[in-house]
Amino acid sequence: MPTTKYNFKKIEQKWQKKWEEKKIFEVKENPKRKKFYELDMFPYPSGAGLHMGHAFVFSLGDISARFKRMQGFNVLYPVGYDSLGLPAENAAIKAGTNPKDYTENAIKNFMKQQKAMGWSYDWSRMIKSHDSSYYKWDQWIFLKMLEKGLAYRKRAPVNWCPKCQTVLANEQVINGKCWRHEDTNVEIKHLEQWFFKITEYADELLNGLDKLDWPENAKKLQRNWIGKSYGTEIDFDIEGEKWPIFTTRPDTIFGVTFMVISAYHPRLFELVKKKQKEQVENFLKRLKSVSEKELEEIGKEGVFTGSYAINPINGEKIPVYAGNFVVADYGSGMVMAVPAHDQRDFEFAKKYKLPIKQVISGENIKEKAYERAGILINSGDFNGLLSDEAKEHITKALEFKKLGRKKVQYKLRDWLISRQRYWGTPIPIVYCEKCGIVPVTEKELPIKLPEKVKFGKGNPLASAKKWIKTKCPKCGRNGRRETDTMDTFVNSSWYYLRYVDNKNEKKIFDKKKANYWCPINQYIGGPEHITMHLIYIRFYTKFLKDLGLLKFDEPALRYFTQGIVHGSDGEKMSKSKGNVAEPFDIINKYGADTLRLALVSFASPDKDTTWDEKVVLGSHKFLNKVLDYFSECKFGKADKKIESKLNKLIKGIILDIENFKHNLAVIKIRQLFDAISESKIDRKTAESFLKMLHVFCPHITEELWHKLGNKNFLSLEKWPEVEEKKINEQFEKEEKIIEETLNDVNNVINIIKNKGKSVSKLYIYVLPNELGIYTNNLDSIGKKTNLNTKVYSVADKSKYDPENKSRKVKPGKPGIYLE
């Protein structure tokens, strides 16, 4: 049992204060030193403070940062706050205060808690995205995008969340629901909005993935999100106008029996005939009123528009339907339906009794569509061709008639950045009565958010009359400011670059500094960001490289996604379930070192885990034992066995930390502690132990390091080196044999005890060549079993062996006799 009082509060506060006073984690660029840029995803400073997910992910970041620092790298490990955004605005309104005060208070509280965790940030580089000195550069990037034709304004069908009271980007709509409101259906509205032309970078975004050290799953999600597909664009004549339609299956063109235009298509009503108008309008009303769930139940729905299309390959006249299952802004928002060879079209055709015409031979299509390739039938001159050949030939035939062409299509949409909310970056645009859309000049930046606004209905900026009224930057006439703000994902799309030069007032950042520190070597954050933030940050990086500001085009070379820490009942932590473990409570009860150690002990950090108070207690006891041990340990000469063990463990621990198997590293550190607390050790071994434990538990180890008489900070010490020649595999083998023998002995003891007998003597019979291993370890076997122990070689004629246990002895498997 631990005997020393573990005054973790005193120890932790003492070292946090000293680290901060001496600014030991502040860094400068130094071309002579190898850099390492460690970054955890930009946190939103929630008013509720740190939750366990934060404590976990930032501890992982800190372990990496401390580890790389000790390995000799010049480590940049900054922190800042993604402090603009709807949650802060809503929370402020609820609390009856303004978002700025609310956010500043939240940040103060957040920082206090972060400091209490002992994370080794370079605080001098802090950024807050709601500072106009920061969002000035969001506006600057907007102007650059505009200049390069990558920012544009367009009327388009957009996703509107009635709860957020703003439009959302495509990336923020998950299965038809708002990403913030899992229970709220997104509505489609037609509005004039600002977009960033991220599609211009679709191929670069796709190809760049190959060279990244990211989880395969993350890369796959991005590839699917970008969704590149090769196909043919075919012009269908609809009521005298050409409509280009994209398909990946031109080989099925003879099987087209109807067309489907998206019910949300902005030009839908151009195709609706008078007689059908009422029906179409009723259909649209119905779509609006049904919930997503009901929509799933009713399945593919549609209504005839009254218009017909002409199939360019055979001149057939086919009806055009409006349907709920076609995306308005994918391709042309209309598809050619081939019910025989597309399951979705098949279901639609069955429902509305439309013809189904098989044109690819294969399975019977009575029950369901045949979607695979095959040989063409019912396809005129193309009969007998294989699907792949037919795709080529049919496309060529259409090209010849100038009615078709090969085309590459992407699922990726342009990024809708307009938001009808207050707490975001103002878009630097003026609408002039004469000139129209006019960008603000760079000199006028930042366009600051007005502080006095009214919250209530709608966008508070729209009613900030004084702020809106301005002069046109071009002609000086009356103009009005854009009242939409930018999606807050713009703030997190380049923040990592501002850390390298956060106080620069003249430039977004210094090129040299950015090219020294960046890209990020290790980026850590949750998988929910893969198709949002991680697409945007890659896009911005590529754009800034094209502006000539960067020499690299990927923001993060390596990316790690941590698992989720669930409540002790295995459920998601939530106040209503009463299963929330708060980091600050745990720090107060057991200390930050204990919490840090426990968080990486539950399971492998990439896996979801369950909060377990027992593990926390176990971690706390372990640290107390370490404290006990160092308060009275005396050093001697190096024990070769310990040295061998130490070096082997150092090697393993390095690999474990590099591979985010921290749970395994912790097991090894505990093994080393068991070994050193059982035998005499030298000072170097003891210090190496502290160094390795340090990255997980920085405070207690810093304290003990100084107790040993060291003057420098352990945080800045060198990681112990592996001395290969000191690793003796023989020792390891012997240890394993002894361990197994002890297990066997304990099993036999249990059997005897269960019979109600007691034992006091242990006899071990071994092969002559193994006798040395056992005589060397006789003391420790005796101590561990609490038995009077003797060992004999099987060849020893004078041995005591009443039950002839020496007969069955095998290599590594001794005979055991107890009495």
Ligand SMILES: [Zn+2]
């Ligand atoms: Zn919402």
Ligand SMILES: [Zn+2]
């Ligand atoms: Zn003007």
